[in-house]
Amino acid sequence: MKIALISLILSAAPAFAADASDSPKANRPAAKPAAPKEAYKTDDERAIYTIGFLMGRNLSPFDMTPAEVKVVQAGIADSVLNKEPKVDVRFYQPRVNEILSTRLEAANKRKEAAMASAAAPEKEKGRVFTENWVKEHKPQAISGGGWYLETKAGKGPIPAKTATIKAHYRGTTVDGEEFDSSYKRGAPTEFSLDGVIKCWTHGISMMKVGGQAKLVCPSDVAYGDPGRPGIKPGATLVFEVELVEIVKP
16 A cells, blocks of 8 residues: 655654663663753744644655755745645546655665665674684574574573563673663663564574573674664674573563
8 A cells, every 4th residue: 555655754753752772771761951052932833833843853764955955945934824736636636645765766776775885894894703703612503693602501491582581691792892782770671572683582482491602693683784872883792691590481
């Protein structure tokens, strides 16, 4: 079914909603942001500006030029002020989805190419690290990608790939820089294995409760070309994992 892309423009999506995170910190109340320096004198003006800003947020995926933005502004102004349209709107309205679909596809391809280019150096670094690490440690391959090295045998059950578990972990880059640690938070983290990166889903389901392992996760089974805050685009990640408990089989 074709998605009506024009609804993107007019939707009232919460543009300033907090990003979702698998970190326990995501459950803490957000601090109230400091009031910015206002550019308009009245609340009505600020609210009207906000309408335009949110419409712009919904238009941003279409990668418009400054000149095209001015055309959009002219169309909004003519409509709001009840002026005669400068084009045959009835003719072009049915074509809006087609035009915007084409633009969106082209914009996404450009962004994907830019992300892949930015991620390439980190991917190469990860490839070299992984080749050397695999030669040295002879780990098991993880289904779908990545490597598993048991460092302490567990004696409990093995979790299903959909199980909810508790685990302690420490995550580092291939350079040894730590970016996350449940040990530092002082408590194991509870999560569903089908709600995390693929390397964890398949790697931790190779462990027994009480066991410990090291997982080496290339970017394609971790956070990919986009990366995430604290993790570079295309990064290969190394995790030390301790399976503490199966909460829900």
